[in-house]
Amino acid sequence: xxxxxxxxxxxxxxxxxxxxxxxxxxxxxxxxxxxxxxxxxxxxxxxxxxxxxxxxxxxxxxxxxxxxxxxxxxxxxxxxxxxxxxxxxxxxxxxxxxxxxxxxxxxxxxxxxxxxxxxxxxxxxxxxxxxxxxxxxxxxxxxxxxxxxxxxxxxxxxxxxxxxxxxxxxxxxxxxxxxxxxxxxxxxxxxxxxxxxxxxxxxxxxxxxxxxxxxxxxxxxxxxxxxxxxxxxxxxxxxxxxxxxxxxxxxxxxxxxxxxxxxxxxxxxxxxxxxxxxxxxxxxxxxxxxxxxxxxxxxxxxxxxxxxxxxxxxxxxxxxxxxxxxxxxxxxxxxxxxxxxxxxxxxxxxxxxxxxxxxxxxxxxxxxxxxxxxxxxxxxxxxxxxxxxxxxxxxxxxxxxxxxxxxxxxxxxxxxxxxxxxxxxxxxxxxxxxxxxx
Numbered sequence: 001x002x003x004x005x006x007x008x009x010x011x012x013x014x015x016x017x018x019x020x021x022x023x024x025x026x027x028x029x030x031x032x033x034x035x036x037x038x039x040x041x042x043x044x045x046x047x048x049x050x051x052x053x054x055x056x057x058x059x060x061x062x063x064x065x066x067x068x069x070x071x072x073x074x075x076x077x078x079x080x081x082x083x084x085x086x087x088x089x090x091x092x093x094x095x096x097x098x099x100x101x102x103x104x105x106x107x108x109x110x111x112x113x114x115x116x117x118x119x120x121x122x123x124x125x126x127x128x129x130x131x132x133x134x135x136x137x138x139x140x141x142x143x144x145x146x147x148x149x150x151x152x153x154x155x156x157x158x159x160x161x162x163x164x165x166x167x168x169x170x171x172x173x174x175x176x177x178x179x180x181x182x183x184x185x186x187x188x189x190x191x192x193x194x195x196x197x198x199x200x201x202x203x204x205x206x207x208x209x210x211x212x213x214x215x216x217x218x219x220x221x222x223x224x225x226x227x228x229x230x231x232x233x234x235x236x237x238x239x240x241x242x243x244x245x246x247x248x249x250x251x252x253x254x255x256x257x258x259x260x261x262x263x264x265x266x267x268x269x270x271x272x273x274x275x276x277x278x279x280x281x282x283x284x285x286x287x288x289x290x291x292x293x294x295x296x297x298x299x300x301x302x303x304x305x306x307x308x309x310x311x312x313x314x315x316x317x318x319x320x321x322x323x324x325x326x327x328x329x330x331x332x333x334x335x336x337x338x339x340x341x342x343x344x345x346x347x348x349x350x351x352x353x354x355x356x357x358x359x360x361x362x363x364x365x366x367x368x369x370x371x372x373x374x375x376x377x378x379x380x381x382x383x384x385x386x387x388x389x390x391x392x393x394x395x396x397x398x399x400x401x402x403x404x405x406x407x408x409x410x411x412x413x414x415x416x417x418x419x420x421x422x423x424x425x426x427x428x429x430x431x432x433x434x435x436x437x438x
Contacts, residue, residue: 025050025371026384030313032056033063034353035343038360046368053385058111059400059432060408066425067110071140071151078133078353085307087128091260092304095119096269100133100305107140107157109425114156119268120164122300126272128257129305130173131181135190137303138169142196142247152416152423168199169249170297174256174277174288177208177226178215184222190249191229197242199250200230215283226251254278258294260302271298308349323348331363338376340367404436411435 027043029036032054040052060066086092086099096119105113125141127134140148145162173180191198205227212220234242254277261271276293279286309324318327318334325348326333326341333339342363343356351359370376392399408426416423426432 023379023381025378026382027052027367028385028388029054031063031343032061033343034356035346035360036063038357039342039364042361042364043367046364047371051384053388055388059429059436060405067105067108071108071148071153085304085309087257087260087304087306089257089259091262091269094260094262094269095267096122096300097260097302097304100127100129100137100303101308103137103303104133107153109152109154109427111428114427118160118301120160120166120301123165124168124170124297124299125166125301125303126297126299127169127171127303127305129181129307130171130251131305132183132186134171134303134305135182135186137305138171138249139186139189139193141166141169142193142249144194147194149419150421152421152425154425154427155419156427166301167247169247170252170299171249172252172255172257172274174254175286176253176279177205177223177251178211178219179284179286180222180226180251180253182222184218184225187222187225191225193249195245196247196249197245198229199248200226201250201252202231204251204253205230211282254288255295256288256290257304261296269300269302271296272302308344310345310348313345329366331359331366332370400433400436407438408432408435 025047027040027050029040029052036054040054043050043052054061056063091097098116098118102113102116103118104110106116106118120141125138127137140153140161141164143161145158148158148161190196208223209227212223215223233239252274255274256277257272258275259273260269261273262268263270273294273296276291276295277288278291280289281287310326311324312319312321313326316336317339318336319325320327326345328334328341328346331340331342331346333341340363342360344350346363347355347359367376371378389399412423412425418424426435
C-alpha cells in the first residue's frame with residue numbers, strides 16, 4: 001500500500017482527515033490497478049492538500065496486480081486493458097478458442113472468467129502471439145503441477161492441469177525470430193522448464209546469425225539464446241534431460257491465422273489453418289507478407305495472445321477506436337477540461353510495469369501543472385466523494401470498506417495456508433461478499 005493512501009468503501013482516500021465540501025482539489029481516479037495507484041501516489045506527494053479517491057468495481061483492490069499474468073511470477077504481476085484484439089478469422093467462435101485475457105483471468109481467479117472451464121483433453125495447444133503473455137500461458141500449460149501448487153493459482157485450475165492431456169504447445173508468430181516480442185527472462189524459463197524439450201524448425205532461423213551484428217544488445221542476447229536452443233547440439237546432460245521430457249514446446253515463425261478448423265458435429269476446434277509469410281524490410285520495421293501458401297496444424301486448443309485493447313468508457317468521453325485509446329496530450333483528454341487518462345487507456349497496450357509507472361507519473365504531473373497554473377479551476381467548492389456516497393446510498397449500493405477487504409484478504413491467506421499456498425483466492429463476487437458479511 002502506498003504511504004498516505006487510506007482505503008474506505010470502494011474509495012482510496014488521500015488523507016486520514018474527514019473532508020467536507022471545501023476548495024481543496026478533489027480528484028477521482030477510476031480503477032485501482034497499477035496506473036491508478038501510481039497516479040494517485042504522485043498526486044498526493046505533489047499536492048498534499050488534494051483529496052484523491054480511487055473507485056474500483058470489484059470488492060478487491062489492485063486490479064490486474066491481483067489478476068496478473070502468471071501466478072509463478074508474483075514479483076512481476078502484470079496488468080491490462082478491458083478488451084481483446086480479435087483474430088478476425090472464420091472459426092474464432094468455436095469451442096476451445098480463447099483470448100489470452102480470458103484464459104489468464106481463468107487461472108488467476110478473475111470472477112468474470114471462472115465459467116471458462118477450458119477443455120485440456122487435447123494433445124496439442126496453439127498460442128497465437130509470441131509476447132511474454134503467450135510464454136506465460138505456455139509455461140502454465142506445461143509446468144509440473146507440483147511447482148504450481150506453491151503459487152496462488154486457483155484450485156480449479158490446478159485440478160484442470162492435473163487432468164490435462166496437453167503434451168505439445170506451439171507458439172505462433174507472423175514475423176521472424178528477430179521480431180519476437182518476448183524478453184530473455186521468459187524465454188530462458190521456457191528453455192529450462194522441467195520435463196519439457198524445445199522443438200524448433202531450423203529453417204526459420206536461416207540468415208538470423210548473420211543479421212545479429214546490427215541489432216541492439218538486448219535483442220542480440222535474446223536471439224542468441226533462441227539460436228542456441230534451436231540449432232546447437234546440446235551437451236550430454238541437456239540431451240539426457242530432453243530425451244526424458246514428456247512434453248514439448250516450440251516457436252513457429254512466419255505464420256498468420258487464416259481459419260480455425262472445427263468438427264462439424266461438436267463445433268469444437270480440431271485444428272488451425274495458417275498462412276505462410278515472408279518478410280519485407282528488416283529489423284523491427286519488417287512487414288509480414290503473404291506468400292499464398294497455407295498449412296494446417298492439428299490442435300484442440302487455440303489461445304489468441306495478439307494484444308489487449310481498451311474499450312470506450314462513456315459516450316461523453318472521446319475515444320479513438322482505431323488506436324483503442326482516449327486521445328490525449330500527456331494524459332490530458334482532448335477537448336474535455338478536467339478529464340485525464342493514464343495506463344493503457346492513455347498509451348495502448350505497451351511496455352512493462354515501469355512503463356506504466358512513468359506514464360502515470362506524467363499524467364499526474366500534467367494535472368498538477370494545470371492546477372498550479374490556474375488552467376484547471378479548483379476554487380469552486382465541491383462535495384467530492386460525498387456526492388458519490390449519497391448516490392450509492394440512493395441506489396441501494398453498499399460499498400466494500402477497506403476493513404471489509406482485509407477480511408477477504410485474511411480469509412484467502414488462511415485458506416491458502418492450509419494447502420501450502422500463499423493464498424487461495426475467492427473466485428466470485430458473491431463469495432467475497434459473504435466473507436465481508438460474517
